Each structure stands twice: as structure tokens, then as C-alpha cells.
Amino acid sequence: MELLAQATGVTGNVEALKSAIAVMGYGLAAIGPGIGIGIVVGNAVQAMARQPEAAGMVRTTMFLGIAFTEALALIGFVLFFLA
């Protein structure tokens, strides 16, 4: 962290830099899951539209898919608190 502070020319409060980077890290961690959840829900909506009688099953599977995709964003959230 000190090296990074020197490299970017930041003097003074290194802790503030650390939390700023943590916030950016969380933002980056949210990109992938965001796209992933979009794909999951989009395809689930398509499946429900094509076969409305399977909507219940698709919905359950969709929530599962969202839950697994979301895991990455949640790990980012935890790291944001740890930093």
C-alpha cells in the first residue's frame, strides 16, 4: 500500500487511499455478476414466455442461478469491509 501511495504520488492519509481502492474494487467485482444475472434472468424470461406451464420450475432455477452468480459480488462486498 505504501508503494502504491508513492507510485501515485499520494502523500498523507494512506488509509483513505486504501478504502478508496476497496470501494473501486467492489465496483469492479460487481460488473461480472451484473452481466451474469442479466443473462440468467433474460434467458429465464425467454423460457417462461416460450413455455408458461414450466414457469414455476424456471423461476426456482432462475433464483438458484442468480444466487450462484451473485456469490462473486458478495465476496467483493466482504472484501470491501475487510479492507
Add this chain to the structure above:
Amino acid sequence: MTADQVVLAIECDPAQPAACAPANTNELFETPTLFSIGGFGVNRAMLLMVLAALVVIALLLAAYRRPRLVPTRFGVMVEGVVGYVRDEVAVGVIGPEGVRYFPYLLSLFLFILVGNLFGITPLVNFPVTSRMAIPAFLALVTWVIFVILGFARNGFKYLRDIVWPSSVPLALRPLVGLIEFFSTFLLRPLTLAVRLFANMVAGHMLLSVLMVGGLIFITRFDGTSVLGVLWFALGIPIFAFEVFVAILQAYIFTLLAAVYIQTSLHPEH
């Protein structure tokens, strides 16, 4: 945060602490110890947690103590929720033997639901599930249940199927096994707890910033603050959205608990 950053273009009045130095976000989740019983401090979050359990018990007792042939409107409502958890979550996900795990799943669902809804209940205004200890404990109980169930039903084969999956090409097995091991035994409980916690923290912060912040601005500037009115107005749709989030997160937690139990019973699927 310095005072001049807080209120745009208005002189900061140190006599008005709410407008001059607003609360830290951590303070939204800190509950001071109210009294102590035998050395254990009791705070508001603990009392609310007990209250949530009592509300669930009272709800089910009121609905089921005297079953009627033609149920009341309230009875139909509770029956609908209970029936949904049994048919769609317990039996729908786990299969016919899911009835055995239905009581656990129902208590999980109702407790989390009531805990979440406390966040938008007037006069309570604090989601107990936004304190990490509660989602973490519920996730830990679920973890213990599905791990013990996996070993009890499948023996050592349960662990072997996870770290050495036979459906994967041999060259990839160590890698997939490692990922599966971490995801099953570490990430599952972690994400289960953090998902609920993060959603409730975010919702509570959003509502506090919009509604309480808006109210402070309105009262501080004698109703001349357009920003305060806008904030408060924006808080109302967010409030409705939080109702949806509270129900959805309780449902997802229960659904995932059921799925984890199901994968322990039948690891091949």
C-alpha cells in the same frame, strides 16, 4: 467529515448537530446496551430478535390453534404461506422426503421474513437481519444440517464426490474438486449469510439516508428545503421496494437452504 462539506452553501450551525455532523453509517447499526442480565448486556437488536420469534409463534398459533372447516381470511393467508413453503420449497426442491425438513424451512422463512420486515415497520425501523450475527448463525445451522446429512446419508462418498467428481475428465478433476470443495464448505454458508446481511444493510441505509435525511433537511430549514422534500419523496418508492426485497430475501434464503439439503441427500444431481 468536516462540517462545511455537509450542508451545501448554508452556514453550519453547531447547535444543530443532526444537520451539522450527520451520523456515521455505522451508528445506524449500533444498538446500545439497555440493561444486563447476569453480566450479559441486552440491547435493542436482541430484544427485537426475541420479538421476531414471538411474532412468528403468535402468528402460527393464531392461525392454527383452532382449525376451522371454513378458515377465516387471516387463516387462508397464513395457510397460503405455509402451503407455499411446503409444496414449492420443501417438496418441490427436495422431493417427497422434503416434508421432513419442512418445519425447519418454515421457521427459517418466517423468522427471516419478520426480521426483514422489522426494517420497514414504523416505530421499530430496524431490520434485525442487518446484524451479521443473525444471518451468520442461521447460515451456520443450515451448514451443519446439510453437512451432517450428507455424511449420514452417503458416508465418505459424499466428500469423495465433491473433491473427486467422477463426471469430470481426469485432467480437470483436481482443479474442479478444489473449487467444489471451497464452494461447498466455505462459500455456501458465507454467501448465504452475506446475501441476506448485505441486502438488509443496503436497504436500511438507503431508507435512513432518504427518509431521515429528508426529514432532517425539511425540519432544519423550516420546510424551505426542496432537496429534503425530493429525498423524502424518493424514499417512498424505495420503501415499497424494501417490502419486496424483504420477502424475496427470506424466500431465497429458504430456497437455497432447501437446495443445499437436496444436494446433500442426492449428491449425483
